[in-house]
Amino acid sequence: MTVPVQLPEMAYVTDHKQEINGYQARLSLIRITVALQQYSDAPTDGLQFRVYRLVSNLCYIQDLAYAKESRRTTKNILALLNLTFVFYLDYKKVGYISKFMQS
Numbered sequence: 001m002t003v004p005v006q007l008p009e010m011a012y013v014t015d016h017k018q019e020i021n022g023y024q025a026r027l028s029l030i031r032i033t034v035a036l037q038q039y040s041d042a043p044t045d046g047l048q049f050r051v052y053r054l055v056s057n058l059c060y061i062q063d064l065a066y067a068k069e070s071r072r073t074t075k076n077i078l079a080l081l082n083l084t085f086v087f088y089l090d091y092k093k094v095g096y097i098s099k100f101m102q103s
Helices: 022-039 047-065 074-103
Strands: none
Touching: 022 047, 047 074
């Protein structure tokens, strides 16, 4: 996917390894979300904002998925349902735009 976004070096935690564990993948997701936070004020119909929201929602989804039992309330389960739906819509839109940009 070609997205006009430059990530700082701190976003990469893998050091070009062939395999990473779950902790490194989650840490990388959080660092990428922080790095993309500059696009949170971008126009909401733009690709950069959609990529930011896509990664941000994924970060929040993984936070709820790994939450302790005390945080698993009906409110958070409903939020998880809504987040996954918005993630799906953004994923479709970003995927369509990136396919269009490649052709």
